[in-house]
Amino acid sequence: MAELYADKQIKLFSLTSNRDIAEKIAQVAGIPLGKVSSRQFSDGEIMINIEETVRGDDIYIIQSTSFPVNDNLWELLIMIDACKRASANTVNVVIPYFGYSRQDRIAASREPITAKLVANMLVKAGVDRVLTLDLHAVQVQGFFDIPVDNLFTxxxxxxxxxxxxxxxxxxxxxxxxxxxxxxxxxxxxxxxxxxxxxxxxxxxxxxxxxxxxxxxxxxxxxxxxxxxxxxxxxxxxxxxxxxxxxxxxxxxxxxxxxxxxxxxxxxxxxxxxxxxxxxxxxxxxxxxxxxxxSASQLIADAIIRIHERKPLSPLFSYHSDQEG
The missing domain is CATH 3.40.50.2020 (Rossmann fold)
Incomplete structure:
Protein backbone atom coordinates (compact mmCIF):
# COMPACT_ATOMS: atom_id res chain seq x y z
CA MET A 1 0.00 0.00 0.00
CA ALA A 2 2.98 2.31 0.52
CA GLU A 3 3.58 2.36 -3.25
CA LEU A 4 -0.03 3.41 -3.80
CA TYR A 5 0.53 6.63 -1.93
CA ALA A 6 4.15 7.23 -2.92
CA ASP A 7 3.20 9.35 -5.93
CA LYS A 8 0.65 11.35 -3.94
CA GLN A 9 3.31 13.06 -1.82
CA ILE A 10 1.93 12.11 1.61
CA LYS A 11 4.25 11.70 4.58
CA LEU A 12 3.55 10.78 8.21
CA PHE A 13 5.75 11.90 11.07
CA SER A 14 5.55 10.93 14.72
CA LEU A 15 6.73 13.14 17.54
CA THR A 16 7.47 11.82 21.03
CA SER A 17 4.17 11.85 22.95
CA ASN A 18 2.74 8.58 21.60
CA ARG A 19 4.98 6.73 19.19
CA ASP A 20 2.94 3.54 19.68
CA ILE A 21 -0.25 4.80 18.05
CA ALA A 22 1.75 6.53 15.30
CA GLU A 23 3.39 3.23 14.35
CA LYS A 24 -0.01 1.51 14.26
CA ILE A 25 -1.49 4.29 12.10
CA ALA A 26 1.45 4.05 9.70
CA GLN A 27 1.13 0.27 9.48
CA VAL A 28 -2.61 0.39 8.79
CA ALA A 29 -2.25 3.18 6.23
CA GLY A 30 0.68 1.48 4.53
CA ILE A 31 2.74 4.65 4.80
CA PRO A 32 6.09 4.45 6.62
CA LEU A 33 6.83 7.02 9.30
CA GLY A 34 9.19 9.75 8.17
CA LYS A 35 12.54 10.33 9.81
CA VAL A 36 12.64 13.08 12.41
CA SER A 37 14.66 13.60 15.56
CA SER A 38 13.65 15.61 18.60
CA ARG A 39 15.80 16.44 21.59
CA GLN A 40 15.94 18.87 24.48
CA PHE A 41 18.88 21.03 25.44
CA SER A 42 19.92 21.17 29.09
CA ASP A 43 17.70 24.21 29.69
CA GLY A 44 14.62 22.45 28.25
CA GLU A 45 14.63 24.03 24.79
CA ILE A 46 13.38 21.65 22.09
CA MET A 47 15.28 21.03 18.88
CA ILE A 48 13.67 19.37 15.85
CA ASN A 49 15.53 17.98 12.85
CA ILE A 50 13.58 16.58 9.87
CA GLU A 51 15.94 14.03 8.34
CA GLU A 52 14.37 13.81 4.87
CA THR A 53 12.93 16.19 2.32
CA VAL A 54 9.34 17.39 2.73
CA ARG A 55 9.34 19.93 -0.11
CA GLY A 56 5.98 19.86 -1.90
CA ASP A 57 4.65 17.04 0.31
CA ASP A 58 1.41 16.82 2.30
CA ILE A 59 2.60 16.28 5.86
CA TYR A 60 0.67 14.63 8.70
CA ILE A 61 2.23 15.09 12.15
CA ILE A 62 0.98 12.71 14.87
CA GLN A 63 1.21 14.10 18.39
CA SER A 64 -1.09 13.89 21.42
CA THR A 65 -0.81 16.94 23.64
CA SER A 66 -0.98 14.88 26.81
CA PHE A 67 1.42 14.88 29.79
CA PRO A 68 3.81 16.64 29.73
CA VAL A 69 1.30 18.78 27.87
CA ASN A 70 3.41 21.92 27.45
CA ASP A 71 6.47 20.05 26.18
CA ASN A 72 4.35 18.09 23.72
CA LEU A 73 2.50 21.18 22.53
CA TRP A 74 5.71 23.11 21.95
CA GLU A 75 7.31 20.15 20.18
CA LEU A 76 4.31 20.09 17.84
CA LEU A 77 4.50 23.84 17.17
CA ILE A 78 8.23 23.65 16.43
CA MET A 79 7.70 20.70 14.05
CA ILE A 80 4.99 22.66 12.22
CA ASP A 81 7.37 25.58 11.79
CA ALA A 82 10.11 23.25 10.53
CA CYS A 83 7.78 21.78 7.91
CA LYS A 84 6.61 25.20 6.72
CA ARG A 85 10.19 26.47 6.42
CA ALA A 86 11.11 23.33 4.47
CA SER A 87 8.42 24.15 1.87
CA ALA A 88 5.89 21.42 2.69
CA ASN A 89 2.76 21.71 0.55
CA THR A 90 0.36 21.30 3.49
CA VAL A 91 0.88 20.66 7.19
CA ASN A 92 -1.85 18.63 8.89
CA VAL A 93 -1.72 17.73 12.57
CA VAL A 94 -3.21 14.55 13.98
CA ILE A 95 -3.90 15.08 17.69
CA PRO A 96 -5.49 11.92 19.14
CA TYR A 97 -5.80 13.67 22.52
CA PHE A 98 -6.22 17.46 22.41
CA GLY A 99 -4.87 18.96 25.62
CA TYR A 100 -6.40 22.16 27.03
CA SER A 101 -9.77 21.32 25.41
CA ARG A 102 -11.41 21.41 28.85
CA GLN A 103 -10.63 25.13 29.11
CA ASP A 104 -13.22 26.03 26.48
CA ARG A 105 -15.15 28.79 28.29
CA ILE A 106 -14.93 31.31 31.09
CA ALA A 107 -16.32 29.54 34.16
CA ALA A 108 -15.26 32.20 36.69
CA SER A 109 -14.17 35.81 36.58
CA ARG A 110 -10.89 36.58 34.80
CA GLU A 111 -10.32 33.03 33.54
CA PRO A 112 -8.70 32.47 30.13
CA ILE A 113 -10.15 30.42 27.29
CA THR A 114 -7.00 28.42 26.78
CA ALA A 115 -8.46 26.09 24.17
CA LYS A 116 -8.93 29.12 21.93
CA LEU A 117 -5.37 30.27 22.64
CA VAL A 118 -4.01 26.86 21.59
CA ALA A 119 -6.13 26.97 18.44
CA ASN A 120 -4.72 30.40 17.60
CA MET A 121 -1.16 29.17 18.15
CA LEU A 122 -1.62 26.18 15.84
CA VAL A 123 -3.17 28.28 13.08
CA LYS A 124 -0.53 31.00 13.43
CA ALA A 125 2.22 28.35 13.25
CA GLY A 126 0.89 27.36 9.84
CA VAL A 127 -1.38 24.31 10.27
CA ASP A 128 -3.72 23.66 7.35
CA ARG A 129 -5.95 21.07 9.02
CA VAL A 130 -6.50 19.39 12.39
CA LEU A 131 -7.64 15.79 12.88
CA THR A 132 -8.52 14.84 16.43
CA LEU A 133 -10.44 12.29 18.48
CA ASP A 134 -13.36 13.00 20.81
CA LEU A 135 -12.82 16.63 21.74
CA HIS A 136 -13.94 17.34 25.29
CA ALA A 137 -16.17 20.10 23.93
CA VAL A 138 -17.18 19.99 20.27
CA GLN A 139 -17.41 23.78 20.14
CA VAL A 140 -13.59 23.84 20.18
CA GLN A 141 -13.85 23.08 16.45
CA GLY A 142 -15.22 26.59 16.04
CA PHE A 143 -12.13 28.11 17.67
CA PHE A 144 -10.18 27.36 14.49
CA ASP A 145 -10.30 29.20 11.16
CA ILE A 146 -9.19 26.02 9.37
CA PRO A 147 -10.88 22.62 8.89
CA VAL A 148 -11.06 20.50 12.05
CA ASP A 149 -12.23 16.89 11.87
CA ASN A 150 -13.35 15.46 15.20
CA LEU A 151 -13.68 11.66 15.09
CA PHE A 152 -15.97 9.82 17.51
CA THR A 153 -15.10 6.66 19.45
CA SER A 294 -6.85 0.98 19.23
CA ALA A 295 -8.11 4.03 17.35
CA SER A 296 -5.37 3.57 14.74
CA GLN A 297 -7.61 2.10 12.04
CA LEU A 298 -10.13 4.92 12.45
CA ILE A 299 -7.43 7.61 12.30
CA ALA A 300 -5.61 5.98 9.38
CA ASP A 301 -8.84 5.76 7.40
CA ALA A 302 -9.49 9.44 8.11
CA ILE A 303 -6.00 10.47 6.97
CA ILE A 304 -6.39 8.58 3.70
CA ARG A 305 -9.88 9.99 3.10
CA ILE A 306 -8.66 13.53 3.74
CA HIS A 307 -5.73 13.07 1.39
CA GLU A 308 -7.96 11.59 -1.32
CA ARG A 309 -10.56 14.33 -0.77
CA LYS A 310 -13.24 11.83 0.21
CA PRO A 311 -15.95 12.52 2.82
CA LEU A 312 -15.35 11.44 6.41
CA SER A 313 -19.04 10.82 7.12
CA PRO A 314 -18.75 7.00 6.73
CA LEU A 315 -16.36 6.99 9.70
CA PHE A 316 -19.00 8.30 12.09
CA SER A 317 -20.65 4.87 12.07
CA TYR A 318 -17.29 3.18 12.19
CA HIS A 319 -16.71 -0.56 12.51
CA SER A 320 -13.38 -2.18 13.30
CA ASP A 321 -12.01 -5.29 14.95
CA GLN A 322 -8.67 -3.65 15.68
CA GLU A 323 -7.52 -3.81 19.28
CA GLY A 324 -4.46 -2.41 21.02
Whole structure:
Protein backbone atom coordinates (compact mmCIF):
# COMPACT_ATOMS: atom_id res chain seq x y z
CA MET A 1 0.00 0.00 0.00
CA ALA A 2 2.98 2.31 0.52
CA GLU A 3 3.58 2.36 -3.25
CA LEU A 4 -0.03 3.41 -3.80
CA TYR A 5 0.53 6.63 -1.93
CA ALA A 6 4.15 7.23 -2.92
CA ASP A 7 3.20 9.35 -5.93
CA LYS A 8 0.65 11.35 -3.94
CA GLN A 9 3.31 13.06 -1.82
CA ILE A 10 1.93 12.11 1.61
CA LYS A 11 4.25 11.70 4.58
CA LEU A 12 3.55 10.78 8.21
CA PHE A 13 5.75 11.90 11.07
CA SER A 14 5.55 10.93 14.72
CA LEU A 15 6.73 13.14 17.54
CA THR A 16 7.47 11.82 21.03
CA SER A 17 4.17 11.85 22.95
CA ASN A 18 2.74 8.58 21.60
CA ARG A 19 4.98 6.73 19.19
CA ASP A 20 2.94 3.54 19.68
CA ILE A 21 -0.25 4.80 18.05
CA ALA A 22 1.75 6.53 15.30
CA GLU A 23 3.39 3.23 14.35
CA LYS A 24 -0.01 1.51 14.26
CA ILE A 25 -1.49 4.29 12.10
CA ALA A 26 1.45 4.05 9.70
CA GLN A 27 1.13 0.27 9.48
CA VAL A 28 -2.61 0.39 8.79
CA ALA A 29 -2.25 3.18 6.23
CA GLY A 30 0.68 1.48 4.53
CA ILE A 31 2.74 4.65 4.80
CA PRO A 32 6.09 4.45 6.62
CA LEU A 33 6.83 7.02 9.30
CA GLY A 34 9.19 9.75 8.17
CA LYS A 35 12.54 10.33 9.81
CA VAL A 36 12.64 13.08 12.41
CA SER A 37 14.66 13.60 15.56
CA SER A 38 13.65 15.61 18.60
CA ARG A 39 15.80 16.44 21.59
CA GLN A 40 15.94 18.87 24.48
CA PHE A 41 18.88 21.03 25.44
CA SER A 42 19.92 21.17 29.09
CA ASP A 43 17.70 24.21 29.69
CA GLY A 44 14.62 22.45 28.25
CA GLU A 45 14.63 24.03 24.79
CA ILE A 46 13.38 21.65 22.09
CA MET A 47 15.28 21.03 18.88
CA ILE A 48 13.67 19.37 15.85
CA ASN A 49 15.53 17.98 12.85
CA ILE A 50 13.58 16.58 9.87
CA GLU A 51 15.94 14.03 8.34
CA GLU A 52 14.37 13.81 4.87
CA THR A 53 12.93 16.19 2.32
CA VAL A 54 9.34 17.39 2.73
CA ARG A 55 9.34 19.93 -0.11
CA GLY A 56 5.98 19.86 -1.90
CA ASP A 57 4.65 17.04 0.31
CA ASP A 58 1.41 16.82 2.30
CA ILE A 59 2.60 16.28 5.86
CA TYR A 60 0.67 14.63 8.70
CA ILE A 61 2.23 15.09 12.15
CA ILE A 62 0.98 12.71 14.87
CA GLN A 63 1.21 14.10 18.39
CA SER A 64 -1.09 13.89 21.42
CA THR A 65 -0.81 16.94 23.64
CA SER A 66 -0.98 14.88 26.81
CA PHE A 67 1.42 14.88 29.79
CA PRO A 68 3.81 16.64 29.73
CA VAL A 69 1.30 18.78 27.87
CA ASN A 70 3.41 21.92 27.45
CA ASP A 71 6.47 20.05 26.18
CA ASN A 72 4.35 18.09 23.72
CA LEU A 73 2.50 21.18 22.53
CA TRP A 74 5.71 23.11 21.95
CA GLU A 75 7.31 20.15 20.18
CA LEU A 76 4.31 20.09 17.84
CA LEU A 77 4.50 23.84 17.17
CA ILE A 78 8.23 23.65 16.43
CA MET A 79 7.70 20.70 14.05
CA ILE A 80 4.99 22.66 12.22
CA ASP A 81 7.37 25.58 11.79
CA ALA A 82 10.11 23.25 10.53
CA CYS A 83 7.78 21.78 7.91
CA LYS A 84 6.61 25.20 6.72
CA ARG A 85 10.19 26.47 6.42
CA ALA A 86 11.11 23.33 4.47
CA SER A 87 8.42 24.15 1.87
CA ALA A 88 5.89 21.42 2.69
CA ASN A 89 2.76 21.71 0.55
CA THR A 90 0.36 21.30 3.49
CA VAL A 91 0.88 20.66 7.19
CA ASN A 92 -1.85 18.63 8.89
CA VAL A 93 -1.72 17.73 12.57
CA VAL A 94 -3.21 14.55 13.98
CA ILE A 95 -3.90 15.08 17.69
CA PRO A 96 -5.49 11.92 19.14
CA TYR A 97 -5.80 13.67 22.52
CA PHE A 98 -6.22 17.46 22.41
CA GLY A 99 -4.87 18.96 25.62
CA TYR A 100 -6.40 22.16 27.03
CA SER A 101 -9.77 21.32 25.41
CA ARG A 102 -11.41 21.41 28.85
CA GLN A 103 -10.63 25.13 29.11
CA ASP A 104 -13.22 26.03 26.48
CA ARG A 105 -15.15 28.79 28.29
CA ILE A 106 -14.93 31.31 31.09
CA ALA A 107 -16.32 29.54 34.16
CA ALA A 108 -15.26 32.20 36.69
CA SER A 109 -14.17 35.81 36.58
CA ARG A 110 -10.89 36.58 34.80
CA GLU A 111 -10.32 33.03 33.54
CA PRO A 112 -8.70 32.47 30.13
CA ILE A 113 -10.15 30.42 27.29
CA THR A 114 -7.00 28.42 26.78
CA ALA A 115 -8.46 26.09 24.17
CA LYS A 116 -8.93 29.12 21.93
CA LEU A 117 -5.37 30.27 22.64
CA VAL A 118 -4.01 26.86 21.59
CA ALA A 119 -6.13 26.97 18.44
CA ASN A 120 -4.72 30.40 17.60
CA MET A 121 -1.16 29.17 18.15
CA LEU A 122 -1.62 26.18 15.84
CA VAL A 123 -3.17 28.28 13.08
CA LYS A 124 -0.53 31.00 13.43
CA ALA A 125 2.22 28.35 13.25
CA GLY A 126 0.89 27.36 9.84
CA VAL A 127 -1.38 24.31 10.27
CA ASP A 128 -3.72 23.66 7.35
CA ARG A 129 -5.95 21.07 9.02
CA VAL A 130 -6.50 19.39 12.39
CA LEU A 131 -7.64 15.79 12.88
CA THR A 132 -8.52 14.84 16.43
CA LEU A 133 -10.44 12.29 18.48
CA ASP A 134 -13.36 13.00 20.81
CA LEU A 135 -12.82 16.63 21.74
CA HIS A 136 -13.94 17.34 25.29
CA ALA A 137 -16.17 20.10 23.93
CA VAL A 138 -17.18 19.99 20.27
CA GLN A 139 -17.41 23.78 20.14
CA VAL A 140 -13.59 23.84 20.18
CA GLN A 141 -13.85 23.08 16.45
CA GLY A 142 -15.22 26.59 16.04
CA PHE A 143 -12.13 28.11 17.67
CA PHE A 144 -10.18 27.36 14.49
CA ASP A 145 -10.30 29.20 11.16
CA ILE A 146 -9.19 26.02 9.37
CA PRO A 147 -10.88 22.62 8.89
CA VAL A 148 -11.06 20.50 12.05
CA ASP A 149 -12.23 16.89 11.87
CA ASN A 150 -13.35 15.46 15.20
CA LEU A 151 -13.68 11.66 15.09
CA PHE A 152 -15.97 9.82 17.51
CA THR A 153 -15.10 6.66 19.45
CA UNK A 154 -18.62 5.66 20.55
CA UNK A 155 -19.18 3.33 17.53
CA UNK A 156 -15.88 1.60 18.33
CA UNK A 157 -16.93 1.07 21.95
CA UNK A 158 -20.42 0.01 20.91
CA UNK A 159 -19.08 -2.76 18.70
CA UNK A 160 -16.95 -4.05 21.56
CA UNK A 161 -19.92 -4.24 23.96
CA UNK A 162 -22.22 -5.73 21.33
CA UNK A 163 -19.69 -8.51 20.82
CA UNK A 164 -19.81 -9.14 24.59
CA UNK A 165 -23.60 -9.30 24.49
CA UNK A 166 -24.04 -6.19 26.62
CA UNK A 167 -27.17 -4.95 24.87
CA UNK A 168 -30.85 -4.41 25.59
CA UNK A 169 -32.90 -3.60 28.67
CA UNK A 170 -30.62 -5.58 31.02
CA UNK A 171 -27.92 -2.96 30.39
CA UNK A 172 -27.90 0.70 31.41
CA UNK A 173 -25.47 3.31 30.11
CA UNK A 174 -24.54 5.79 32.82
CA UNK A 175 -23.29 9.35 32.56
CA UNK A 176 -21.22 10.02 35.72
CA UNK A 177 -22.17 13.72 35.55
CA UNK A 178 -24.99 15.62 33.90
CA UNK A 179 -22.67 17.22 31.34
CA UNK A 180 -22.09 13.84 29.69
CA UNK A 181 -25.69 12.96 28.87
CA UNK A 182 -25.28 13.29 25.09
CA UNK A 183 -22.34 10.86 25.06
CA UNK A 184 -24.20 8.34 27.21
CA UNK A 185 -27.30 8.56 25.03
CA UNK A 186 -25.22 7.96 21.90
CA UNK A 187 -23.76 4.71 23.28
CA UNK A 188 -27.16 3.67 24.65
CA UNK A 189 -28.74 4.04 21.21
CA UNK A 190 -26.14 1.72 19.73
CA UNK A 191 -26.80 -0.84 22.48
CA UNK A 192 -30.61 -0.43 22.53
CA UNK A 193 -30.27 0.26 26.24
CA UNK A 194 -31.69 2.89 28.62
CA UNK A 195 -29.57 5.59 30.22
CA UNK A 196 -29.09 6.81 33.77
CA UNK A 197 -27.41 9.91 35.14
CA UNK A 198 -25.51 10.48 38.35
CA UNK A 199 -26.26 13.93 39.70
CA UNK A 200 -25.10 15.64 42.86
CA UNK A 201 -26.85 17.40 45.73
CA UNK A 202 -24.49 20.38 45.39
CA UNK A 203 -21.97 20.01 42.59
CA UNK A 204 -19.72 17.25 41.32
CA UNK A 205 -17.00 18.18 43.80
CA UNK A 206 -19.27 16.59 46.45
CA UNK A 207 -19.31 13.20 44.77
CA UNK A 208 -20.15 11.35 47.95
CA UNK A 209 -23.57 13.03 47.80
CA UNK A 210 -24.37 11.70 44.34
CA UNK A 211 -27.69 10.11 43.48
CA UNK A 212 -29.01 8.23 40.46
CA UNK A 213 -31.57 9.51 37.99
CA UNK A 214 -32.87 6.40 36.27
CA UNK A 215 -33.15 2.69 37.06
CA UNK A 216 -30.00 0.63 37.61
CA UNK A 217 -31.13 -2.05 40.05
CA UNK A 218 -30.51 -5.53 38.66
CA UNK A 219 -28.80 -4.13 35.54
CA UNK A 220 -25.31 -4.22 34.11
CA UNK A 221 -24.04 -0.65 34.14
CA UNK A 222 -21.60 0.93 31.69
CA UNK A 223 -20.19 4.27 32.85
CA UNK A 224 -19.01 6.45 29.97
CA UNK A 225 -16.94 9.64 29.89
CA UNK A 226 -14.49 11.23 27.47
CA UNK A 227 -11.47 11.73 29.75
CA UNK A 228 -10.34 9.42 32.55
CA UNK A 229 -7.90 11.54 34.54
CA UNK A 230 -7.62 10.95 38.30
CA UNK A 231 -10.15 8.11 38.31
CA UNK A 232 -12.20 9.68 41.08
CA UNK A 233 -15.28 10.38 38.95
CA UNK A 234 -15.48 6.77 37.76
CA UNK A 235 -14.70 5.30 41.16
CA UNK A 236 -17.32 7.33 43.03
CA UNK A 237 -19.90 6.71 40.30
CA UNK A 238 -19.26 2.98 40.55
CA UNK A 239 -19.81 3.04 44.32
CA UNK A 240 -23.09 4.89 43.86
CA UNK A 241 -24.20 2.37 41.23
CA UNK A 242 -23.25 -0.54 43.50
CA UNK A 243 -25.37 0.97 46.29
CA UNK A 244 -28.16 1.40 43.75
CA UNK A 245 -28.20 -2.31 42.97
CA UNK A 246 -26.27 -2.59 39.71
CA UNK A 247 -25.12 -6.19 39.27
CA UNK A 248 -22.01 -5.58 37.15
CA UNK A 249 -20.17 -2.33 36.53
CA UNK A 250 -18.04 -1.48 33.51
CA UNK A 251 -16.45 1.81 32.46
CA UNK A 252 -15.30 3.30 29.19
CA UNK A 253 -13.49 6.51 28.26
CA UNK A 254 -11.98 7.89 25.09
CA UNK A 255 -8.75 9.08 26.69
CA UNK A 256 -7.01 7.30 29.58
CA UNK A 257 -4.67 9.77 31.28
CA UNK A 258 -4.43 7.87 34.60
CA UNK A 259 -2.86 10.79 36.43
CA UNK A 260 -1.34 10.47 39.90
CA UNK A 261 -2.86 7.70 42.00
CA UNK A 262 -5.64 6.89 39.49
CA UNK A 263 -4.60 3.23 39.29
CA UNK A 264 -4.98 2.72 43.04
CA UNK A 265 -8.32 4.55 43.13
CA UNK A 266 -9.78 2.57 40.24
CA UNK A 267 -8.50 -0.81 41.44
CA UNK A 268 -10.21 -0.19 44.78
CA UNK A 269 -13.53 0.55 43.05
CA UNK A 270 -16.25 -1.96 42.04
CA UNK A 271 -15.47 -1.50 38.33
CA UNK A 272 -14.83 -4.87 36.66
CA UNK A 273 -13.31 -3.63 33.41
CA UNK A 274 -12.24 -0.27 31.99
CA UNK A 275 -11.97 0.35 28.24
CA UNK A 276 -9.96 3.25 26.78
CA UNK A 277 -8.42 4.00 23.39
CA UNK A 278 -4.69 4.26 22.82
CA UNK A 279 -4.89 8.03 22.19
CA UNK A 280 -2.65 8.62 25.22
CA UNK A 281 0.47 6.76 26.27
CA UNK A 282 0.18 7.19 30.03
CA UNK A 283 3.36 7.87 31.97
CA UNK A 284 1.73 6.58 35.18
CA UNK A 285 0.82 3.07 36.28
CA UNK A 286 -2.29 1.80 34.51
CA UNK A 287 -4.90 -0.24 36.45
CA UNK A 288 -4.79 -3.98 35.93
CA UNK A 289 -8.41 -4.09 34.74
CA UNK A 290 -7.81 -1.70 31.80
CA UNK A 291 -8.14 -2.87 28.21
CA UNK A 292 -7.08 -0.75 25.23
CA UNK A 293 -8.99 -0.52 21.96
CA SER A 294 -6.85 0.98 19.23
CA ALA A 295 -8.11 4.03 17.35
CA SER A 296 -5.37 3.57 14.74
CA GLN A 297 -7.61 2.10 12.04
CA LEU A 298 -10.13 4.92 12.45
CA ILE A 299 -7.43 7.61 12.30
CA ALA A 300 -5.61 5.98 9.38
CA ASP A 301 -8.84 5.76 7.40
CA ALA A 302 -9.49 9.44 8.11
CA ILE A 303 -6.00 10.47 6.97
CA ILE A 304 -6.39 8.58 3.70
CA ARG A 305 -9.88 9.99 3.10
CA ILE A 306 -8.66 13.53 3.74
CA HIS A 307 -5.73 13.07 1.39
CA GLU A 308 -7.96 11.59 -1.32
CA ARG A 309 -10.56 14.33 -0.77
CA LYS A 310 -13.24 11.83 0.21
CA PRO A 311 -15.95 12.52 2.82
CA LEU A 312 -15.35 11.44 6.41
CA SER A 313 -19.04 10.82 7.12
CA PRO A 314 -18.75 7.00 6.73
CA LEU A 315 -16.36 6.99 9.70
CA PHE A 316 -19.00 8.30 12.09
CA SER A 317 -20.65 4.87 12.07
CA TYR A 318 -17.29 3.18 12.19
CA HIS A 319 -16.71 -0.56 12.51
CA SER A 320 -13.38 -2.18 13.30
CA ASP A 321 -12.01 -5.29 14.95
CA GLN A 322 -8.67 -3.65 15.68
CA GLU A 323 -7.52 -3.81 19.28
CA GLY A 324 -4.46 -2.41 21.02
Missing amino acids: VPLFAEYYIDLGLVGEDVVVVSPKNSGIKRARSLAEHLNAPIAIIDYAQDDSHREEGYIIGEVKGKKAIIIDDILNTGRTFAEAAKILERGGATDIFAVASHGLFAGSAADILEASPIQEIIVTDSVLSKERVPENVKYL
